[in-house]
Amino acid sequence: MNGPLISIRVPATSANLGAGFDSLGMALSLYNVFNVMKLQPCGLFSCDVVGEGFSESELTSARSNMVIRSYIRACEIWNVSPRGFVLECHNVIPLCRGLGSSSTAVVAGVVLANLISGRHAPESELLRVMTVIEGHPDNVVPCYLGGMTVCCWDGMDLRHVKLPPLPEDIHVVAAVPDVQVRTPDARNSLPREVPFGDAVFNLGRAALLSAAWATGQWDLLSWGMEDRLHQPYRSRLFPGGEVIMDRVRSLPGCFGVAISGSGPTIVALVRGAPGSVASTLCRTFSEYGVTSRFFVLQGSAGGCRFTVRRPSSEEESDYLIAM
Amino acid sequence: MKDLIVLNSPSAKEKVVEDVRSDHSAARIVLLGVPDVPGVAAKVFSALAEQQVGAAMIVQNNMRGGMTDIGFLVRKERLDAAIVVCRKVAAEVGAQGVSFNTEVARVSVCGRNLGDNPEVPAKMFSALAKAGVNIEMIVSNALDITCVVAEPSASAAVEALQKAFPEDLEV
Numbered sequence: 001m002n003g004p005l006i007s008i009r010v011p012a013t014s015a016n017l018g019a020g021f022d023s024l025g026m027a028l029s030l031y032n033v034f035n036v037m038k039l040q041p042c043g044l045f046s047c048d049v050v051g052e053g054f055s056e057s058e059l060t061s062a063r064s065n066m067v068i069r070s071y072i073r074a075c076e077i078w079n080v081s082p083r084g085f086v087l088e089c090h091n092v093i094p095l096c097r098g099l100g101s102s103s104t105a106v107v108a109g110v111v112l113a114n115l116i117s118g119r120h121a122p123e124s125e126l127l128r129v130m131t132v133i134e135g136h137p138d139n140v141v142p143c144y145l146g147g148m149t150v151c152c153w154d155g156m157d158l159r160h161v162k163l164p165p166l167p168e169d170i171h172v173v174a175a176v177p178d179v180q181v182r183t184p185d186a187r188n189s190l191p192r193e194v195p196f197g198d199a200v201f202n203l204g205r206a207a208l209l210s211a212a213w214a215t216g217q218w219d220l221l222s223w224g225m226e227d228r229l230h231q232p233y234r235s236r237l238f239p240g241g242e243v244i245m246d247r248v249r250s251l252p253g254c255f256g257v258a259i260s261g262s263g264p265t266i267v268a269l270v271r272g273a274p275g276s277v278a279s280t281l282c283r284t285f286s287e288y289g290v291t292s293r294f295f296v297l298q299g300s301a302g303g304c305r306f307t308v309r310r311p312s313s314e315e316e317s318d319y320l321i322a323m
Numbered sequence: 324m325k326d327l328i329v330l331n332s333p334s335a336k337e338k339v340v341e342d343v344r345s346d347h348s349a350a351r352i353v354l355l356g357v358p359d360v361p362g363v364a365a366k367v368f369s370a371l372a373e374q375q376v377g378a379a380m381i382v383q384n385n386m387r388g389g390m391t392d393i394g395f396l397v398r399k400e401r402l403d404a405a406i407v408v409c410r411k412v413a414a415e416v417g418a419q420g421v422s423f424n425t426e427v428a429r430v431s432v433c434g435r436n437l438g439d440n441p442e443v444p445a446k447m448f449s450a451l452a453k454a455g456v457n458i459e460m461i462v463s464n465a466l467d468i469t470c471v472v473a474e475p476s477a478s479a480a481v482e483a484l485q486k487a488f489p490e491d492l493e494v
Contacts, residue, residue, distance in 0.1 A: 030420035092355040273403040
């Protein structure tokens with residue numbers, strides 16, 4: 001049997017990083033894989049999900065699957081017909097945990113639209129369309145580009161800077177509790193206005209975080225990961241959230257801890273052996289009645305990668321020949 | 324007829340489940356989305372062996388779409404060494420990721436005649452289900468059936484199993 005016509009490998013991301021609400025995000029070495037097995041007539045889609053979300057109709061239904069929806073949306077934006085396909089999703093990034101699983105689907109959908117339509121859109125156009133579909137840039141930009149990125153989005157245009165990679169001896173420990181926080185709930189938990197002092201607090205920290213990362217002054221990250229705009233509110237949305245970061249922050253080797261995305265995953269930057277930080281994170285979740293697991297990830301993972309196979313003569317191929 | 328081997332058939336009076344045990348010393352590791360390539364398991368467990376990390380309860384899931392998951396347990400005190408090895412091998416073979424779980428426990432029923440008593444696993448899993456204990460991994464052999472469960476539910480699991488096999492354990 002032939003393999004997939006197109007295979008796309010897309011990394012997890014940790015967005016809203018520390019003080020960088022809606023602006024700082026990093027790619028992590030945990031990957032969803034999306035395979036297009038066969039092209040079909042325009043508008044005809046089917047999908048199969050293996051792993052995370054295999055039993056959730058929102059993912060398994062072609063009508064609501066986020067990869068397919070993003071693909072169709074990108075085709076609409078580019079005014080091209082959405083050629084159908086058979087999609088296979090191999091999901092390992094936990095759903096609704098703040099690790100950017102939906103962004104992997106958005107990135108894959110836009111990349112598929114670009115490949116199948118033969119549009120050959122430049123990187124800036126791809127990132128803009130991804131951000132339009134996602135609504136904010138700090139997941140999709142590092143997801144597509146890899147590494148740590150600083151982004152600004154005004155609703156029309158995007159500006160971004162990719163920062164240097166983390167040293168290899170600094171690990172990102174991501175503790176993932178077995179509870180979900182839906183993005184709309186996380187958004188609704190935020191206040192409409194914040195005190196001026198909190199805004200100033202975050203400005204300094206976000207600037208420090210970016211500057212420290214850019215210049216390799218890693219010891220300053222602990223300050224840069226502090227936040228008053230979103231973490232104090234979102235930490236109330238999951239068990240243990242209000243104590244877990246304080247417990248871990250002072251452990252040896254840990255020099256930064258934050259809620260990943262809109263939670264409930266907690267990410268800690270750790271130099272050296274990560275076991276004790278990870279165990280403390282998971283033990284704290286257990287104390288609050290929640291089971292959890294953890295990942296030890298590279299904080300400057302590569303971005304979206306894809307391979308395209310030349311179709312056999314039996315396969316429908318007219319849309320791929322142009323690639 | 325001297326070559327005839329007569330297997331012991333357990334009498335009604337023989338104990339089937341002789342012991343219920345729990346073990347909190349292990350951490351669970353799962354290599355996620357491992358490609359369907361010969362030699363991957365050999366690479367993983369050779370690398371662990373080189374670092375003196377023992378692995379138990381090794382389970383490979385059914386292959387789907389050319390990828391599979393490989394799960395196993397290591398002792399918690401060797402977890403940091405195992406993390407280094409597993410991340411390296413996962414990157415080399417192109418796995419989708421590796422997950423770790425320290426909040427697990429092993430719960431086992433043990434006995435010399437488990438294989439001759441097909442009702443034991445059914446009774447064990449039913450008792451755990453009734454107690455609301457979710458099973459994360461199962462491995463069995465002739466002498467024991469072991470389930471990996473979330474650590475906080477281990478005591479409830481042991482209590483449920485002791486109640487499920489009272490005659491065996493009282494003798």
